Amino acid sequence: IYTVTTTYTITEDDLDAGNVLNHVIAFGKDPNEEAVEGEDEVNVPYGLPNVICPDDFSVCENEEQFTLTGGLPLGGTYYGAGVVGGADFNPAFADVGEHLITYEAITNSGIESCTFTITVLDSPDVTCPSDISICITTPEVVLTGGHPSGGVYSGTGVVSDTFVTADAGAGEHLISYTYVDVNGCENACDFVITVVDEPSVDAGPDIIICGDGPVEICGVVSNTSNFVWQVVGGNAMGTFDDDCSICTTFTPSEAALEQGFVIISLVVFPQSPCTLPRVDIMVITFSSAPTAFAGSEGSICYPDLTEWALTDASADHYSSLLWSSTGTGSFDDPSSLTPIYTVSAEDVLVGSVTLTLTAYPIEPCTDPAISSVALYIAPSPTVYAGIDTIICQFECCSGGDAGSYCLSAEAANYSSLLWSSSGDGTFADPSQLNTCYVIGSDDMVAGVVTLTLTAYPIEPCAEPVQSQILLTIQPAPIVDAGPDATICVGQTYTLSGSSALYSSSLYWDFAYMGEGDGVWDDHTVLHPTYTPGPGDLDRGYVTLILVGFGYDPCYSVIDVDVMKLYFESVPDVSFEAYPVCFGTEVSFINLSSSGTWLWDFGDGSTSDLKDPTHLYDAPGVYSVCLTVSVNTGCSDTFCGEVEVYSLPEVNAGSYPTLTIYDDITLQPIVSGATPLQFEWSPSTYLSDPQVERPIFGPAPLGVYTLTLTVTDDNGCSAQAETIIVVGPSEIIANDDIGTPVNGYDGGVVVANVLSNDLLNGSAPTLSLVDLTIVTPPSHSGIVLDLLTGEVTVAPSTPAGTYTFTYQICEKLNPTNCDDALVTVVVTPPDILAVDDDFSGNP
Structure with a gap:
């Protein structure tokens, strides 16, 4: 619990x-x-507690009226100074000081109450600086003078207690200063900053008057304390009827009129505290009436001259000019004083035209000045030789010979005519407007000729007029099919030897019906490619014809030419070649028909032999081509592959020196096409000469050269040698010291002298070595048994130290020997002398 x-x-x-x-x-x-x-x-019965008041608190005297809360139970009524309606409190009604407030409510015990205190705090006294005025050109003003210090300035243009003029703009701006005391009570005051704008002035637009005035002028000003009109140059240039009136009358002086203009200024002065005045000017220009002179009369011979320059025209005091005409011609620039007038055909028919110059006034003048001049027009000859023409060299003029052309020209306003030619042709009558021209030989060579018709003028015109016609002489087509040719069967033939001149189009065909059955890649081009058909090949030839069609106007003229194409058989080409092992020459068997031969062996080598052989520098598969050519020029090529096999790679290995008792397994390194065959030679001392790793030995002393031949699956062989050395065995005869024996009894002193000797590191046996005495013992009683190696001392051998030398030699290598010394110690016999007692007892 x-x-x-x-x-x-x-x-x-x-x-x-x-x-x-x-x-x-x-x-x-x-x-x-x-x-x-x-x-x-x-x-929770009422009355526990009965009535509860809120805690005492403080408010500032300038706070807004607020609702009282915190009294319990709810629904009661508040009483006291500053209480409004039993529920709200207004500090302004209570005055500064402490005020006892009663809260009364109904409980289980009846009407009960409690009290609490509201302290109304005095608000701080705040004063602002005086209102100020500043000019809009003042960038900023640091705000000071608010009391008590430490408050905050706010309002339009205020940034961190600084008044920024550009942000506020012109006008009156209400600025507030707010201060909060240590009790948190706040008060504020206001003051005004007036931003005075700079004055503005507009004297009005420039004025142009026709005459000498006077002139009414009006300006526009603002933000000014006063203003005045002034004239540049002072009263000598004119006077105002009232220079301090915004609208006034200006009367120019003679000097101003002679100058042609006068400059008027309107000066405005700013309102305080701004100090800089402003000025605007206007220009009054005095304009004179326009004058105009169109120039003197003139005449032209048309069309020798189609333009008339009005160079002696003049005008003054105008704003713009405009030329006009009674005809239909045109001015290059009708607004220019001295334009060029181009006459029209209608002007020529009329024979004259009146040209008028209008000079428009400069405002305010309104009446233009007008002047006119007459231009007389006389026609010059006109001539037209006809349109340029292309004619066929075989064309004929009506009733004339071939190679002539009928001219159709036009002319007017002439006294006489004359035809001429740039070539060597002739005219039927060169003075006639329409005559016949006969083409000359030089004209044919050149291909063109220019014919000129000259019309001589009627006075007053003096210059003759010419017109030309260009005759282009189109030659008839000329084609050449090219020379006869021979190709090999199986080839196509491009007719590159053909040519054509003056041909608008071409067409290849068979010269004789039913003769050709081949095909063209395009029989409408000059150099097509022809593929013979089976009938052509059987026949052995085909006859081809080239047709050329003339250009317009020779469209009805054609030219033809033929050529013969023959076909020769190509040789049969083939050969045989068989794979070989690297290092062996390849034999090539030519199975082709007779001719000349060119072999390409695929490695950059060639041969012209019929049946060549070739040795390749490296294994691989080579593409070999044989080209056979015959005396007709035909040839054919046959290509085939020949393989040169790689040889096996063989390393017979290397081995240490052996003794006659050793054997070793051979370890060659071999690679190549499998399966592989092995052959070791000589086979003596080998366990199996036809395996990869046979055992060699034991073998007698000597140096053995072994050759390993490896043959791969392709039959390719490679060899490698190795040398095995069989050397002498290591034989060591160690000295012996026998066990001492007494000479009286004798006995065995060394059981076997071979027991401490070595042959290839092991104790030898008499089956491996021969035992002989080199230096005999110094006493005959010392005996070495050569069959057992035992050393004995015969009885009754005198005491002493005896030596002898023996030798062991390898049976299989009798010259491989070593000697050893045997030392035998013979001790004297033990003698015991026993006391004798001969006293005896009975």
């Missing part, structure tokens, strides 16, 4: 309800244990 203690604060809602329902959940120590819940109702 656990006791749980907690604190619960009663709310206004609890007081209104009269009770509180507490809900408790208890959890056990074991997290898997189920929680236990329970509820308990607690009554």
